Every structure is written in structure tokens, then in C-alpha cells.
Amino acid sequence: MKGISKATIDRLPLYFRALRMAQDEGLDVMSSEELGRRLEITPEQIRKDLASFGQFGKKGVGYYVNELKRSISNILGLDNHWNMAIIGIGHLGSALANHQSFISLGFNLVALFDQDPTIVGQTVNHVKVEDISIMEEKIKELNIHIGIITVPGQFAQEIADRLVKAKIRGIWNFAPIRMKVPDTMHIVNEDLSIGLSCLSYHITRKPR
Known part of the structure; x- marks a missing residue:
């Protein structure tokens, strides 16, 4: 996608991996703060990165782990x-x-x-x-x-x-x-x- 930085694209696999691990732990919902804590990336950066590809999560709730994982998988083309x-x-x-x-x-x-x-x-x-x-x-x-x-x-x-x-x-x-x-x-x-x-x-x- 045009206009999206390489740094943002390079972080997507990190988000995907963290969400896979969260899924294995049985987590259904994860906040940007928790995702950021696991990856040592600021919540603001995570929200900015994901906003480049659409709207994800629910304000006051967080991200639905399975849904966001599927979305990032699709963005990365892993479904191919x-x-x-x-x-x-x-x-x-x-x-x-x-x-x-x-x-x-x-x-x-x-x-x-x-x-x-x-x-x-x-x-x-x-x-x-x-x-x-x-x-x-x-x-x-x-x-x-x-x-x-x-x-x-x-x-x-x-x-x-x-x-x-x-x-x-x-x-x-x-x-x-x-x-x-x-x-x-x-x-x-x-x-x-x-x-x-x-x-x-x-x-x-x-x-x-």
C-alpha cells in the first residue's frame, strides 16, 4: 500500500506473533497498552500503525484478539x-x-x-x-x-x-x-x- 512506511509494515509481524501468543494463552481481548507492553512499543504507535489499514478494536474495550489476528494475517497475505x-x-x-x-x-x-x-x-x-x-x-x-x-x-x-x-x-x-x-x-x-x-x-x- 502506498504511503505506509516500511517501519509500520515491519512491525505487523510482531503484532501478529504477539496476538498468536495471546490466543494460545486464551485471551479474547487485549488493549493497545498490553500489546505495547509485550512488544515494548508505545500504545500510540500501535494505534497509528493499525489505523493505516482500517478501524480495529472498540474504544474502552480493546482489540478482539482473534479478529485482529485474522485481519493482520490478511494484510500480510498469509492467507495465500x-x-x-x-x-x-x-x-x-x-x-x-x-x-x-x-x-x-x-x-x-x-x-x-x-x-x-x-x-x-x-x-x-x-x-x-x-x-x-x-x-x-x-x-x-x-x-x-x-x-x-x-x-x-x-x-x-x-x-x-x-x-x-x-x-x-x-x-x-x-x-x-x-x-x-x-x-x-x-x-x-x-x-x-x-x-x-x-x-x-x-x-x-x-x-x-
């Missing part, structure tokens, strides 16, 4: 049940393939690809690892929307190019490079080394 593939089934790729929260969020892991003959044919979380040579064919056959790249950096751009040509909808990149993709392709980069380096910076300067 996106089909995903992981390319590169090393330690990280295998760990992601076994990550159970994908299913609970509505993402479907339907394919795994690798070029290592000792890995191809294995099964990870009930999904067979296919040879990367047939990736484009499988993307079309299985209607795959999201490609998750966990290959070494020197191979990542080639994989991204193939995913773009296969008309994938989005890329989640864990390779330590910045991809060159068309403006029409949405890509999210996750660089684990940057996160650890930032953590190292902060704990180095924190008094013991």
Missing part, C-alpha cells in the same frame, strides 16, 4: 498459502527446511534443490531433495511462489537469475551478497554475519 522452495540443502538449508513455524504461518515447503549427488534423493522434513538441474521445471509444476537461497555466495546470483526467469514471485536470500534482480522482484536479504558482527560490537562495549 505461498508455496516455497529452498535451494541449497547444506546445514542452513536443512535447518530452514525443518523449521516448523513455516507451516503455522501458512507457508508450504514443497521443494528442495541441491547439486550435490550425495544430498539429491534424500528427504528432509518429508520433502525430497531434487537435482537443481530440474528446478525451473519443478517451479512450474508445483506452482512455487518463493525461492529461499542458501547456496554459497559465488553461486547465489546465478540461482537468483534462474528464479527470476522461472517467474518466481519473491526471493529470501541468505547468501552473503546483494543480488541484482529486476525492480519487479521483491527480495529480502538475511546476512547472518552482519547480525553477529553487530552483536559483537555491542557486547564488546558493554561493561562486564
Whole structure:
């Protein structure tokens, strides 16, 4: 949606997660104050963020947990049940393939690809690892929307190019490079080394 800041959009998954936890706790209603307390976000910011997408909750009562959770799920597009593939089934790729929260969020892991003959044919979380040579064919056959790249950096751009040509909808990149993709392709980069380096910076300067 135009006019909505990236910071607001980035907070929506936090609200969704907190509401899921509240739902698991059996809570039916939650105030913006309580939601803010759990997330360390001001109630004013929460109300402002949600107002960007419509009217939610009832004044003097709060937000109905199930209703708001469904609304945020719809805003995030989680109801689309996106089909995903992981390319590169090393330690990280295998760990992601076994990550159970994908299913609970509505993402479907339907394919795994690798070029290592000792890995191809294995099964990870009930999904067979296919040879990367047939990736484009499988993307079309299985209607795959999201490609998750966990290959070494020197191979990542080639994989991204193939995913773009296969008309994938989005890329989640864990390779330590910045991809060159068309403006029409949405890509999210996750660089684990940057996160650890930032953590190292902060704990180095924190008094013991």
C-alpha cells in the first residue's frame, strides 16, 4: 500500500506473533497498552500503525484478539498459502527446511534443490531433495511462489537469475551478497554475519 512506511509494515509481524501468543494463552481481548507492553512499543504507535489499514478494536474495550489476528494475517497475505522452495540443502538449508513455524504461518515447503549427488534423493522434513538441474521445471509444476537461497555466495546470483526467469514471485536470500534482480522482484536479504558482527560490537562495549 502506498504511503505506509516500511517501519509500520515491519512491525505487523510482531503484532501478529504477539496476538498468536495471546490466543494460545486464551485471551479474547487485549488493549493497545498490553500489546505495547509485550512488544515494548508505545500504545500510540500501535494505534497509528493499525489505523493505516482500517478501524480495529472498540474504544474502552480493546482489540478482539482473534479478529485482529485474522485481519493482520490478511494484510500480510498469509492467507495465500505461498508455496516455497529452498535451494541449497547444506546445514542452513536443512535447518530452514525443518523449521516448523513455516507451516503455522501458512507457508508450504514443497521443494528442495541441491547439486550435490550425495544430498539429491534424500528427504528432509518429508520433502525430497531434487537435482537443481530440474528446478525451473519443478517451479512450474508445483506452482512455487518463493525461492529461499542458501547456496554459497559465488553461486547465489546465478540461482537468483534462474528464479527470476522461472517467474518466481519473491526471493529470501541468505547468501552473503546483494543480488541484482529486476525492480519487479521483491527480495529480502538475511546476512547472518552482519547480525553477529553487530552483536559483537555491542557486547564488546558493554561493561562486564
